[in-house]
Amino acid sequence: MSLREAASNLVGWVDYRLPIVKTWKTHMSEYYAPKNFNFWYFFGVLALVVFANQVLSGIWLTMFYVPTAEEAFKSIEYIMRDVSSGWAIRYMHEVGASFFFIVIYLHIFRGLLYGSYQRPRELIWIFGMFIYCLMMVEGFLGYVLPYGNMSYWGAKVILNLVGAIPIIGEGLQIWVQGDFVVGSATLGRFFALHVALVPLILIVGIFLHIVALHQVGSNNPEGIDIKAHVDADGNPLDGIPFHPYYTISDLTPVVIFLILFFACVFYFPGGGGYFIEPPNYLPADKLSTPEHIAPVWYFTPFYAMLRSVTIDSFGLDAKVWGLIIVSGAMLVLFFLPWLDRSAVLSMRYKGWPSKIMLMLFAVSFVFLGVLGAKPADWAPAWVAPALTTIYFAYFLAMPVYTKLEKTKPVPGRIGAKSG
Amino acid sequence: MSKSGGDGTNSGRRMFLSGTTSTLFAMGAMGLATPYVQSWNPSTRARAAGAPIEIDLSKIPEGSLHVEEWRGKPIYIVKRTKTMLESLEKAADKLRDPDSEDEQQPHYAKNKNRSRIPAILVVEGICTHLGCTPKYRAGQADDEFWGFFCPCHGSRFDLAGRVYKGVPAPTNLKVPPHYYADEGTLIVGNEERETT
Numbered sequence: 384m385s386l387r388e389a390a391s392n393l394v395g396w397v398d399y400r401l402p403i404v405k406t407w408k409t410h411m412s413e414y415y416a417p418k419n420f421n422f423w424y425f426f427g428v429l430a431l432v433v434f435a436n437q438v439l440s441g442i443w444l445t446m447f448y449v450p451t452a453e454e455a456f457k458s459i460e461y462i463m464r465d466v467s468s469g470w471a472i473r474y475m476h477e478v479g480a481s482f483f484f485i486v487i488y489l490h491i492f493r494g495l496l497y498g499s500y501q502r503p504r505e506l507i508w509i510f511g512m513f514i515y516c517l518m519m520v521e522g523f524l525g526y527v528l529p530y531g532n533m534s535y536w537g538a539k540v541i542l543n544l545v546g547a548i549p550i551i552g553e554g555l556q557i558w559v560q561g562d563f564v565v566g567s568a569t570l571g572r573f574f575a576l577h578v579a580l581v582p583l584i585l586i587v588g589i590f591l592h593i594v595a596l597h598q599v600g601s602n603n604p605e606g607i608d609i610k611a612h613v614d615a616d617g618n619p620l621d622g623i624p625f626h627p628y629y630t631i632s633d634l635t636p637v638v639i640f641l642i643l644f645f646a647c648v649f650y651f652p653g654g655g656g657y658f659i660e661p662p663n664y665l666p667a668d669k670l671s672t673p674e675h676i677a678p679v680w681y682f683t684p685f686y687a688m689l690r691s692v693t694i695d696s697f698g699l700d701a702k703v704w705g706l707i708i709v710s711g712a713m714l715v716l717f718f719l720p721w722l723d724r725s726a727v728l729s730m731r732y733k734g735w736p737s738k739i740m741l742m743l744f745a746v747s748f749v750f751l752g753v754l755g756a757k758p759a760d761w762a763p764a765w766v767a768p769a770l771t772t773i774y775f776a777y778f779l780a781m782p783v784y785t786k787l788e789k790t791k792p793v794p795g796r797i798g799a800k801s802g
Numbered sequence: 803m804s805k806s807g808g809d810g811t812n813s814g815r816r817m818f819l820s821g822t823t824s825t826l827f828a829m830g831a832m833g834l835a836t837p838y839v840q841s842w843n844p845s846t847r848a849r850a851a852g853a854p855i856e857i858d859l860s861k862i863p864e865g866s867l868h869v870e871e872w873r874g875k876p877i878y879i880v881k882r883t884k885t886m887l888e889s890l891e892k893a894a895d896k897l898r899d900p901d902s903e904d905e906q907q908p909h910y911a912k913n914k915n916r917s918r919i920p921a922i923l924v925v926e927g928i929c930t931h932l933g934c935t936p937k938y939r940a941g942q943a944d945d946e947f948w949g950f951f952c953p954c955h956g957s958r959f960d961l962a963g964r965v966y967k968g969v970p971a972p973t974n975l976k977v978p979p980h981y982y983a984d985e986g987t988l989i990v991g992n993e994e995r996e997t998t
Binding site: 536539540543557558559561562563564566568572669670672674676695700701702759 | 842843844845848851852873874875876932933934935954970972
């Protein structure tokens with residue numbers, strides 16, 4: 384019996400007991416993806432690459448990190464100075480966190496650009512938003528763990544925010560932090576959540592995101608439904624099997640991404656004070672607040688919205704209103720598939736109101752991010768509320784402008800000339 | 803007695819069994835959740851560390867700031883002089899909440915001096931803006947600013963911990979629960995019985 388035969392027998396033996404061949408076909412070799420994927424379609428695969436990096440480097444960090452108020456910062460110094468290659472593992476994890484968000488923000492923008500959230504991909508979008516929210520929780524928990532001074536004060540500001548919830552807030556805050564102050568009890572649970580519970584839920588979320596995608600099929604820059612034109616075998620004429628075509632072609636962006644990533648890991652690990660903020664090179668000090676408290680960059684748009692409310696109104700504190708606005712900003716994302724009433728998916732065929740609104744939205748989000756990273760008095764007080772208004776207008780006015788605008792006719796096939 | 807389906811199944815019994823089992827499972831789930839939820843509360847050790855503290859007032863000089871720590875928070879204690887108490891009246895129109903309407907103090911400290919004993923101020927030394935620790939300012943000259951000044955974002959509080967108008971801090975400094983065991987002993991972290 385040749386080696387080839389033996390291998391094929393083994394596959395047969397397993398396949399009888401576990402549907403490996405069918406799974407491979409459904410998700411790889413016979414998963415037909417549109418042939419016209421462009422630059423924006425790299426970020427899904429890249430997100431998986433970063434996620435794998437986070438899991439691997441994270442597991443290694445748990446081998447050396449100690450989650451107590453006395454030891455946490457020292458154990459990070461130990462990793463950086465004494466553990467062989469410890470610095471590389473920590474920097475991969477820390478730069479990886481920021482790169483994860485860069486990739487995810489571009490991935491989400493792709494969705495907005497080509498209507499990837501529209502029918503029939505609503506569930507994919509919802510799972511995706513669920514993953515995004517979990518990532519923010521994961522990022523926050525992880526940022527507290529080194530127990531630098533910004534970790535400590537960041538945790539304090541966020542936990543005080545929990546305390547600002549009317550009636551139940553104060554008790555909830557003490558329950559979450561596990562002590563009357565942020566300390567060992569807080570670190571212990573944040574560590575457990577960061578390394579076990581949240582990643583487990585994230586994996587389930589990612590699994591559902593991909594299974595739901597493969598059920599309905601990928602969208603494409605044209606927003607054309609490739610399943611509408613199939614060959615004699617029922618395979619889309621404008622589709623190509625994911626494997627080998629996209630598995631091979633995705634290798635190039637992955638390599639370019641890894642070059643950029645490791646350039647950062649080796650030469651720019653602090654991200655110019657944005658990946659690790661300068662106060663975090665000092666241990667947590669409950670008697671000295673950093674001059675200027677700002678969250679890590681990927682939270683800053685929401686932080687700017689939080690701060691944008693400065694007036695108490697309707698019997699509620701400004702802080703509580705800030706909380707309501709930020710929760711609303713997150714919540715509205717989940718309803719996007721039902722806010723868009725357009726008959727077409729891709730921005731290429733949507734009307735100019737959609738194009739302008741998406742542009743305004745992207746600009747407002749980026750500028751909110753800039754504002755959130757700066758001190759509160761850096762820009763005039765009206766700027767943050769104005770940008771927050773644009774953010775919400777993009778969503779809340781969407782049923783109107785997508786319904787009323789004039790769209791271009793969508794060709795039936797990819798590559799065909801329209802009109 | 804009970805409804806039966808065409809194929810001989812007893813659907814009433816089915817409903818009853820599914821209903822009771824699911825109810826029991828739900829109750830069991832709640833029971834199971836209890837230790838998980840409770841374990842997040844402050845542990846006995848943390849509660850012991852957060853126990854009330856005792857302060858001997860006789861050792862505190864008049865007019866200067868004395869700092870104690872309770873539950874990881876700085877507690878500011880000032881034996882206010884007569885001039886200091888008079889300064890409280892003068893500041894009133896510059897304050898955001900001169901009458902302590904916000905629930906930032908126990909009811910027994912909701913008075914013009916925000917204290918149980920008129921002269922003695924007991925407040926948490928945590929700025930109500932972002933939690934920095936305000937600095938004590940009580941100089942000699944009468945026209946100078948007297949009170950607490952937060953170096954982080956410039957919030958100002960008077961010598962009763964009341965916040966000034968036009969500063970980032972939204973509310974007065976918090977008064978922790980406290981009482982006097984006897985004339986010279988202050989207990990912070992607990993409230994005595996109402997009547998003595």
